[in-house]
Amino acid sequence: MRNLWLLPAGIEEMMPVDAMRMERLRRALIDVCHVHGYDLVSPPLLEHLDSLLCGGGEDLEIETFKLVDHLSGRQLGIRADMTPQIARIDAHVLGAESPTRLCYAGPVLRARTRQVFESREQFQVGAELYGAESAEADVEIVELMLRCINQCGFEGAHLDIGHVGIFRALVQYAGLGHTMEADLFDALQRKSIPDLENIVSNADLSDLVARLIVSLPELRGPINELENALESLAGAGAEIIEASDNLRIVAEALVLRQPRTDVYFDLSELRGYHYHTGVVFSAFIDHHGREVARGGRYDAVGAAYGRSRPATGFSLDLRQVINLNRETEIDDQCILAPAISEFSDDARRQADELEAMITMLRERGERVVRAYGTGVADIPTGCNRQLVPDGNAWKVIPFAE
Secondary structure, eight states, rough: OOOOOOTTTTOOOHHHHHHHHHHHHHHHHHHHHTTOEEOOOOOOOOOOOHHHHTHHHHHHHHOOOEEEEEETTOOOEOSSSSHHHHHHIIIIIIOSSSOOOEEEEEEEEEOOOOSSTOOOOEEEEEEESSSSHHHHHHHHHHHHHHHHHHHHTOOOOOEEEEEHHHHHHHHHHHHHHHHHHHHHHHHHHHHTTHHHHHHHHOOOOOOHHHHHHHHHHOOOOEEGGHHHHTTTTTTTTHHHHHHHHHHHHHHHHHHOOOSSEEEEEEEOOOOTTTTTTTTEEEEEOOOOOSSSEEEEEEHHHHHHGGOOOOOOEEEEEEHHHHHHHSSOOOOEEEEEOOOOOOOHHHHHHHHHHHHHHHHHHHHOOOOOOOOOOSGGSSOOOOOOOEEEEETTEEEEOOOOO
16 A cells, blocks of 8 residues: 655655744744835746746756646746746836835745755745845845844854856956866866866966966955955956955945854855856855855846846745744644533523633634533643633633643
């Protein structure tokens, strides 16, 4: 006999306490975004595949579940990331000329996970800022991300920042082809200096470019060392200088405005390289090797939907957050209301009064459940008080020890 209760690999269900914790945190994070001027949108779980993958890069195509629409015959996709959908809404649906701030919260499903033991079903919460290309917009998004992390119960997050434009500018400055760019990208992702040395030794590169490429994995550390790292990139073209200046401005603003946050830089951090265009950032917490939130700038993604706009944003997986922080207690204690089994006039009157009392308690936010038996075994889990008659009224009293 098949075990019909088993779930697919990488798919989990949430039990009552965690489900309620996630729902309350979802609402709290939306409220944080709302007070910062971000409007909530809710895109569909399913879209035409070509629309869903616009501008998302190769990783998104691999991660997306695909199926055929029986009505139209077209390929559909179940979203693996909500960011392209939000870009579509900004570019095609809203069409505002001024900066647009949008936030979202909903499930995403991935055919393949990005990391080992990562869930294939995630609950993505995030915010996106469109129409603002300044470094100040990147700072705004990073600060909002940090506030959301604090709302999740994590204090003292560590922030890693980088800029994909530095490596991209190096590639263009050196005139490298797509194959060598891909090889260098792979070696940088693994931070393998021997592989980088082997690649550049077999390429026709200037000594300056070869040295800079090999040194990229070592250009990381506390933010007070960023200036020295950026100075080592001098002489490799105007685009590198522009990317370096942009990173410097964002870093200096974050150090000034977030003095309690440890900020680090990593110039070889290229996650989302095929998608991001500028500053990228990730937030980490103590005793956990994976980031709890990530984001960056991704200008021009809206061009696929007919309107190119500057864009920056972040997202986090609420399921991961819940698993990492189980210290937040959920008050699931409740009041037990007795069963009314008699139907005399007095019983009906008493039942009406009980109903009025139950309604009042629930309007005050109390959990009230109705009993269907009289034994101890019939008392629902979590009930620590009960409603008992008190003359012509009802009152709440604790259960006897």
